[in-house]
Amino acid sequence: MQTAIERPSSYVRYEFKEFGGKIFAAEHELPKVSGNEILVKTDFCGVCHSDVHIHEGFYGLGDGKKLTLEDRGIRLPVTLGHEVIGTVADVADNGDQSMVGKQFLVYPWVGCGECHECTTDQENLCTKPASLGVFRPGGYAQYLVVPHRRHLVDVTGLDPARASMLACSGLTVYSAIKKVLPVADVDSVVVIGCGGLGQLAIRMLSAMGIKNIHAVDISADKREIAKESGAKHAYDPTEDGVSQKILSETNNRTYAVLDFVGNEQSVNLGLSVLKKGSKLVIVGLHGGELRYPIPVIITKAISVIGSYTGSLGELKELVKFAHGNNFTDIPLEIRNLDQADSAVNDLEQGKVKGRIILQNK
Ligand SMILES: [Zn+2]
Ligand SMILES: [Zn+2]
Secondary structure, eight states: OOOOOOOOSEEEEEEBSSTTOOOEEEEEEOOOOOTTOEEEEEEEEEEOHHHHHHHHTEEEEETTEEEETTTTTOOSSBOOOOOEEEEEEEEOTTSOGGGTTOEEEEOOOOOOSSSHHHHTTOGGGOSSOOOBTTTBOOSSBSEEEESOGGGEEOOTTSOHHHHGGGTTHHHHHHHHHHTTOOOOTTSEEEEEOOSHHHHHHHHHHHHTTOOEEEEEOSOHHHHHHHHHHTOSEEEOTTSTTHHHHHHHHTTTOEEEEEESSOBHHHHHHHHHHEEEEEEEEEOOOOBOOOOOOHHHHHHTTOEEEEOOSOOHHHHHHHHHHHTTOOTTOSOEEEEEGGGHHHHHHHHHTTOOSSEEEEEOO
């Protein structure tokens, strides 16, 4: 028999019906799960910068061109929220009833479950994505349906509100860093953009023992935070000769650039400081177009890599790493779930210092 847990007939999702429109409460019938599905009651849900992009409905491609999320197959209405800590409320009749009442972190980067990518732990690269909070209703809701128990990760021992950010921001940073490891002690890593992800990256790199971390941000406040988080130097990209300064401070040994801005200026700055055999990992989605001389890519043997979220295996590694490594210690602002609309707006307007976490009480 499954543990008795409150199961109302309806629940609220905070959703928007048009891109850029207001996020409001909508009542839905509570779904009956079947097969491998699991019904999860949301406890915490992080408000992520990608929620701002999804809400806006497009990515800039440069020259005023846009990649709309409708073109990517996202259908309205959308219930955002892909950084979910939740408690299992129901499993299908043939499912593992002992899971009911247990709290988990939800892996949101769900694929079709059947293709080569999905069956080789690259579900985040599935060509038929069904990501929670993007293609399927996410955690800006009292409940959500998780397609399979493999998407539930045990985070016992971690602070649940902080652990929510591992599902996207933490995983995105971890996967980007993994693409450049190992980093030799003589080499440097340059982190461009020191907002939430950049700060997390600097903390994670420090926790991994990376010696020479350099930070770039247009905001003096964020440069200060970057240094407090473990960066040796922090540069203002609007100052003249910033590439030269980075080249000289790193002794021309930048082995990796992690770009959390991802616009033309940041990518070009990153490319300008790379040494031979080095890597530029682009994570930020501010958009634009890359023009770069092809022979230089070859003669300098550089890699330009895009990094988008991460795999379930990487999330499990990250959860392990989070035990005993305090890299998620950034300012948190816990708000009630019904504040979803203002939370996304505040993030959009740059009014958030650390991370907003929505709580479903
Ligand atoms: Zn797939
Ligand atoms: Zn995210």
